[in-house]
Amino acid sequence: MIRRQRWLGPAMFMPAIVYIVALVGVPFVMAFLYSVSDAKVGSVSYHFVGLQNFVSILHNPAFRRALQNSFVFTITSQVLVLIGANILALSLKEAFPGRRFFRFLILLPWVAPVSIGSLGWKWILDSLYSVISWVLVRFHLVNQYDTPMWLGEPKLAMMSVILVHTWHMLPFATVILLAGLTAIPKDIPEAAAVDGAGFFRTTFQITIPMMLPIINVAVLFGAIFTFTDMTVIYILTRGGPYDTTQVIPTEAFFAGILGSDLAEGAAISIFLVPLLVIAAYFVLRSAHRAEVT
Amino acid sequence: MSKKSGEEITRRKFVKVTGGGIAAAGLTSAFLFPTRALAQQKTLKIVQWSHFVPGYDKWFDNVFTKEWGAKHNTNVIVDHIAIGEINARAAAEVAAQKGHDLFMFLAPPAAYEKQVIDHREIVEHVKAKHGSPIELAVRSTYNPKTKKFFAFSDSFVPDPGNYRQDLWSQVGFPHGPDTWQDLLTGAKRIKDDPKLGNPCGLGLSQELDTNMATRACLWSFGGSEQDQNGNPSLSSKNTVEAVKFFRDLFKQTETAEVFSWDPSSNNRGILAGKLSYVQNAISVTRSAEKDNPEMSKQIQLRPALKGPVRRIASEHVMSCYVVWEFAENKEGAKQFLADLIDDFGNAFKGSEFYNFPCFPKTVPNLKEQLANDPKAVPANKYAVLGDAMNWSTNVGFPGYATAPIDEIFNTFVIPTMFAKAARDEMSPEDAVKAADAEVRRIFAKWK
Structure with a gap:
């Protein structure tokens, strides 16, 4: 019996280990090996080139711009996600008619494949058929022949990709925060209310501090996901106009796969690994604190 | 007298019975074990893009490959993928050392040279039958340093100008622009006319059509990424002049939408009646004929625009087939390509004149066909493409299409150079200097 128990645990754990090693560990090691080589898509041999x-x-310059854009894209979208998810979680916590339906609606952007959602946004922001521009023209807010080029002006394009990414990430953060919110014992805000604390004081001095560990988890997961995702930007702008929305993952794809230089693509893609490892450390630490709480 | 226990077996009867038995056994086993019966049948796996003209895929999938498969006792499997997936798919097949026998690229795949067979054998075979391929095809598939044909090109697609005749007639250019200067003058008049106001539609984005249009301008002004010996040569007075010209063209005739385009945006723009001029393959006019006959009458074609140095444009699409070194049916793949060229007359028709032959003798009456198109209004609308081989060239002009040229093309170095100057993010001189540094960096990597 004891012998069986000794093997059962590792056996149950093995699929997860195999999954992580095969789909995360091996590609990561290969990316590292490629990054210090001269590998091209058509290479038949491996040559070590150090940090070349x-x-x-x-x-x-395109890489340096992508690096800068990655931080702008990630930080801005995560700030927006954090604000939006807090508002939504606080709203959806209270009981009201149709709450389940609204919760379902809010989850939709997360449930739908990001590529399909992004394609929808591509049409919504299209230079010719943008429904937003059409509405602005109908209300005489912009000239029919001078509508905003949502994906053609560098600032508007960056704003557009950030908002679409925020739209996609919001449900995930909302669900996490909602779970954290419902876990707060009811007697604490009730006691605060008896002591005369209003909505804002309760929110900012009780609810949010108590949710801080779980907020950290949501933000750090979101940040890592955003740093490493390329779908929204690839579909909406392909890094344009003239590299102004290029981020590290898209730059790596252009250089490594489209440009055929696997080594450079790998070097670009793992450039941020040290930073992401530190972020991952905080994710795990925050998760642990949340568990203790 | 004892009775014979049976009839005497003659030799003829023996042969009849045993022969029939063997035949029956064979048929029975073929019926029971169909896979064993088909064991001798080979398989040829092909992957290529979903053609812009659906009629071509119909002909290729349902007519040519079916007939070819029956003739060669081969099960031909054709997979179609989207244009944007080609490079990623190729990289995956090479990494796995497994995939299709024939892989079709839409641009010269020089970076894969070590993973493909030398296609010289096919080129020589077809050449002996149909004459020499056009220079454009050779420069897109041949590496002069290694003397290897790293691909085989059956066709290319010209990249003419598409203009709205009704608009251009009103500003003094009834036959559309002939030179880059005409384009600037006429397109500005159209955009500035309060009754018209249509912008010009040459892209400045990170996509295929912009890659082609900006290169046409660059070459027409005498600039190029490399010289004919394959040395980087972007930084030149001619390149700066081209960039300055395009900046003026954008400022005077276009809107910021050109920075956001994908390859189909200019098609949509001109078909929707918004744009006065685009540079694109005949997918524009074919779409108009099918979906918008009235607009179709207005959209006419022009050959490549003439610049201060030459009249030239890039091919719009270069069909480059490769046979991987790890292909399972290399012989079948070679035979297929050779036979495809034998039947190229039908390929030309099936593509509705989209695919032009790399071996011109396979379509001897090309000009006559172009001048008498049953769908075109007027019927000779496509006649201007009759000399497309004279003004179309390869990516990498005036040199060969090489791996660094491929990377420069796929990472959009040239469109970015033009776009930065057009938006005054950099002066034309600085934009050229920055792009030249990037071109040299890429060349250095591939040495």
Whole structure:
């Protein structure tokens, strides 16, 4: 019996280990090996070149811009997600007619594949058929021949990709915060109310501080996901106009797959790994704190 | 007298019975074990894009490959993928060392040279039968340093100008622009006319059509990414002049939408009646004929625009087939390509004149066909493409299409250079300098 128990645990754990090793560990090791080689898509041999690829990408203005954009894209979208998810979670916590339906609606952007959602937004923001521009023209807010180019002006394009990404990430953060919110014992806000605390004081001095560990989890997961995702930007702008919305994952794809330089693509893609490892450390620490709480 | 226990078996009867038995046994086993019966049948796996002209895929999938498969006792499997998936799919097949026998690229795949067979054998075979391929095809598939044909090209697609005749007639250009200067002058008049106001539609985005249009301008002004010996040569007075010209063209005739385009945006723009001029393959006019006959009458074609140095444009699409080194049916793949060229006359018709032959003799009456198109209004609308081979060239002009040229093309270095200057984010001189540095960095990597 004891012998069986000794094997049962590892056996149950094995699928997860195999999954992580095969789909995360091996590609990561290969990316690292590629990044210090001269591998191209058509290579038949491997040559170690040290840090040459990293030096090369640092001389590339497009990479430096992508690096900067990655931070702008990630930080801005996560701030918006955090604000939006808090508002939504606080609203959806209270009982009201149709609450389940609204919760379902809010979950939709997360449930739908991000590529399909992004394609929908591509048409909504299209230079010719944008429904937003059409509405603005109908209300005489913009000139028919001078409508905003949502994906053609650098600032508007960055704003558009950030908002679409926020739209996609919001439900995930909302669900996490909602779970955290419902876990707060009811007697604490009730006691605060008896002591005369209003909505804002209760929210900012009791609810949010108590949810801080779980907010950290939501933000850090979101940040890592945003740093490593390319779908929204690839579909909406392909990094344009002229690289102004290029981020690290799209730059890596352009260089490594479309440009055929696997080594450079790998170097670009793992450039942020040290930073993401630190972020992952905080994710795990926050998760642990949330568990203790 | 004892009775014979049976009839005497003659030799003829023996042969009849045993022969029949063997035949029956064979048929029975073929019926019971169909896979064993088909064991001798080979398989040929092909992957290529979903053609812009659906009629071509119909002909290719349902007529040509079916007939070819029956003739060669081969099960031909054709997979179609979207244009944007081609490079990622190729990289995946190479990484796995498994996939299709024939892989079709839409641009010269020089980076895969070490993973493909030398296609010289096919080129020589077809050449002996149909004459020499056009220079554009050779420069897109041949590496002069290694003397290897890293691909085989059956066809290319010209990249003419598509203009709205009704608009251009009103501003003094009834036959559309002939030079880049005409384009600037006429398109500005159209945009500035309060009754018209249509912008010009040459893209400045990170997509295929912009890649082609900006290169046409660059070459027409005498600039190029590399010289004919394959050395980087972007930084030049001619390149700066081209960039300055395009900046003026954008400022005077276009809107910021050109920075957001994908490859189909200019098609949609001109078909919706918004744009006065686009540079694109005949998918524009074919779509108009099918969906918008009135607009179809207004959209006419022009050859490549003439610049201060030459009249030239890039091919719009370069069909480049490769046979992987790891292909399972290399011989079948080679035979298929050779036979495809034998039947190219039907391919030309099936593509509705979209695919032009790389071996011109396979369509001897090309000009006559173009001048008498049953769907075109007027019937000779496509006649201007008759000399497309004279003004179409390869990516990498005036040199060969090489791996660094492929990377420069796919990472949109040239469109970005033009776009930054057009938006005054950089001066034309600085934009050229920055792009030249990037071109040299890429060339250095591939040495």
